[in-house]
Amino acid sequence: MPPSDFTLLQVIPELETGGAEQSAIDVAEAVVREGGRCFVATRGGRMTSRLIADGARLAQMPVQSKNPITMMGNAARLVDLIRREKVSVVHARSRAPAFSALWAAQVTGTPFVATYHGVYKSQSPLKRWYNAIMTRGDLVIANSNYTRDHILAEHQVNPDKVVTIPRGVDLGRFNPAAVPAERMEALAQAWGVTPSERRTKILLAGRLTRIKGHATIIEAAQRLKAGGRSDFLILFAGDDQGRIGYRDELEAAIAVAGLADEVKIVGHCDDMPAAFMLADFALLPTIIPEAFGRTAVEPQAMGRPVIASSHGGTTETVVEGQTGWLAPPGDASAWAAAIARAIDLGAPARRRMGETGMNRARQLYSVEAMCAQTLAVYDRVLKAR
Structure with missing residues (x-):
């Protein structure tokens, strides 16, 4: 498990609906339950009330934007947040905000993890480069073996750097x-x-x-x-x-x-x-x-x-x-x-x-198993640093 003073920063475009968004909520709750703190940088959305109710904190900023100037501004905001709150690990869950998040993590010397939530299309070298932002951190989380196989085939990534963690379902709620x-x-x-x-x-x-x-x-x-x-x-x-x-x-x-x-x-x-x-x-x-x-x-x-x-x-x-x-x-x-x-x-x-x-x-496919494996990834990158 991560240390007691652990602080996680997750970065995701918005919290309206969807699997990546639900995973972010679930992991935030798990971190808080284990005694840590969690910030989620996002534009916002209907799921923010659940995030806050679970004890996590919202860092509202336009991370959904693909405008280069806005992305640079987001990177500066994230650097400030990481330093102010002594963030332990940065976890990106989408490509556009991953550029800002990775830059902020590199500037502050903070471990960076990304979850490859989808099998992104890449008809051109430029798009492949854009997709590869999700593989440039300390570890990549694939949400299925299908996704992991795609990452290894698409990008020049060390297989040891790609971890499969199936998405979890809240079996207390889905009961x-x-x-x-x-x-x-x-x-x-x-x-x-x-x-x-x-x-x-x-x-x-x-x-x-x-x-x-x-x-x-x-x-x-x-x-x-x-x-x-x-x-x-x-x-x-x-x-x-x-x-x-x-x-x-x-x-x-x-x-x-x-x-x-x-x-x-x-x-x-x-x-x-x-x-x-x-x-x-x-x-x-x-x-x-x-x-x-x-x-x-x-x-x-x-x-x-x-x-x-x-x-x-x-x-x-x-x-x-x-x-x-x-x-x-x-x-x-x-x-x-x-x-x-x-x-x-x-x-x-x-x-x-x-x-x-x-x-x-x-x-x-329990959410508990997904969260435990995700927290183990955070622990792994912290120890490697």
């Missing part, structure tokens, strides 16, 4: 026993799901962005309905994050496909455990590989099977035929068949599959 019926009923009412609803309820949880594969599911649902099926209700739960045009595009696609009764966009959800409990199974149809895919693990932790795209980190978190199924990304016909198979399996068999997934998630 079926911790979700009373009233929360499920309140969510069902908010989403317009009546108590008399007998159709199989299917949840796609994730922000409304094209890469999440909503269009694949709309086309798959259209194929199911054209085949005579009307025994399903698909719910898209996620924030559009200002992508009004994309949300309008999805609404139009649902209407054109004649799926107004079968596919509903229900918006941002603050109670994801209740959302997964309300569903019979979940979907993660991403069209580009997820580095980890938290929304494939969370439903499993809640005892719900999941159908996920057969690429990226989800091939590690979903066990075909045991905890869920894998389907080819973007293949609406294959997704229609997978959804039909999951519906036809029936509730008792899905429950048994859900129990298998829940047990596996508890063994491999």
